[in-house]
Amino acid sequence: MNILVVLESNNGALHRLSREALVGAQELGDSIFALIIGNENEEILSELAGYELEKVITVKHHLLSSYSADGYSEVVRQVFISFSPDLIVIGHTYQTRDFIPRVSAKLDIPFIPDVISISDKGFIKQVLNAKLNATISNLDNAAIISFQSAAFNEEQLKLGSCSNESFDVSLVDSDIKSISEEPFQEEEGDVDLESAEVLVSVGRGIEKEENVTLAFELAKVINAEVSASRPVVDSGWVDSFRQVGSSGSNVAPKLYFSLGISGAIQHVVGMKGAKNIMAINKDADAPIFEISDYAVIGDVLEIVPKLIESLEQSK
Numbered sequence: 001m002n003i004l005v006v007l008e009s010n011n012g013a014l015h016r017l018s019r020e021a022l023v024g025a026q027e028l029g030d031s032i033f034a035l036i037i038g039n040e041n042e043e044i045l046s047e048l049a050g051y052e053l054e055k056v057i058t059v060k061h062h063l064l065s066s067y068s069a070d071g072y073s074e075v076v077r078q079v080f081i082s083f084s085p086d087l088i089v090i091g092h093t094y095q096t097r098d099f100i101p102r103v104s105a106k107l108d109i110p111f112i113p114d115v116i117s118i119s120d121k122g123f124i125k126q127v128l129n130a131k132l133n134a135t136i137s138n139l140d141n142a143a144i145i146s147f148q149s150a151a152f153n154e155e156q157l158k159l160g161s162c163s164n165e166s167f168d169v170s171l172v173d174s175d176i177k178s179i180s181e182e183p184f185q186e187e188e189g190d191v192d193l194e195s196a197e198v199l200v201s202v203g204r205g206i207e208k209e210e211n212v213t214l215a216f217e218l219a220k221v222i223n224a225e226v227s228a229s230r231p232v233v234d235s236g237w238v239d240s241f242r243q244v245g246s247s248g249s250n251v252a253p254k255l256y257f258s259l260g261i262s263g264a265i266q267h268v269v270g271m272k273g274a275k276n277i278m279a280i281n282k283d284a285d286a287p288i289f290e291i292s293d294y295a296v297i298g299d300v301l302e303i304v305p306k307l308i309e310s311l312e313q314s315k
């Protein structure tokens, strides 16, 4: 299967979700073409040179000096027509949501967004507020698939080598009808949970607002960010941008430290990509333990202060 992976630059570096999309593509197909659009992608190109890919396609043009949905969708359309891949694969980022529906419309091929995994039967997507998984199979013609954050582990990218080809895109001023604003950034003081390497995540088991400071203290000692389950956010104990789950962020830290979180499916879908999960819960049957690497059965209000103290002493 020939796959075209459309990559994204994150301030000049390869976006994490693009790496994950490359892993998904490597699992799916044997011939991977990676497309990188824009004029300042040297760092990305040197990274890509070390991956097992058929080809890296670069597209530069003075009308692509900054992102626009019109320009990028037109590039993908032209590259698709030239290379005729069986599938377009991309990470499910803000930018993807902005321009890929246009690619789908221009090429008249389906866009299947937010896929969480692949099986031998097809592409798996969550439906009905993540209560059910649906498998989409029998795609007769080409399609576009976007992968949800943490659907694949970037560390599983196969290393190798690839060749480069520059693609001459045909663009004129009138193709670009919209001007994009600055890319979305977290506000100053907000945190980017999706990029955090260590998260201390607080759930309703913390019992009351005053106790949330324990999570912040622990996070400070282990150099982590604080995230939360929905009830903690709904109670106004932490800001909404810290919510993890189906109606919050999808995170994939190296360590997810869960304090008093039950492990409801709507929460788990947002953090199941964590490389290591350590959970404290006083209920031995809490569902969070089913996916935890380390389980501590006990009271967070007793354990966390002692943990903070001993971590501080060992500094």
Ligand SMILES: Cc1cc2nc3c(=O)[nH]c(=O)nc-3n(C[C@H](O)[C@H](O)[C@H](O)COP(=O)(O)OP(=O)(O)OC[C@H]3O[C@@H](n4cnc5c(N)ncnc54)[C@H](O)[C@@H]3O)c2cc1C
Binding pocket: 129, 202, 203, 204, 205, 206, 207, 228, 229, 230, 231, 232, 243, 244, 245, 246, 247, 248, 259, 260, 261, 262, 263, 264, 265, 266, 267, 270, 280, 281, 282, 283, 286, 298, 299, 300, 301
């Ligand atoms: C449409 C929809 C979208 C949703 N989206 C999200 C979402 O994005 N994110 C999300 O998190 N939820 C979401 N939810 C809510 C979700 O279903 C759960 O209700 C929620 O995740 C539960 O949060 P919790 O684990 O903190 O609380 P609870 O389920 O109340 O669990 C608290 C846990 O703490 C333990 N505990 C209590 N006291 C202590 C203690 N002293 N020490 C140790 N452990 C203790 C308990 O044993 C329990 O397991 C959504 C629900 C719906 C319907």
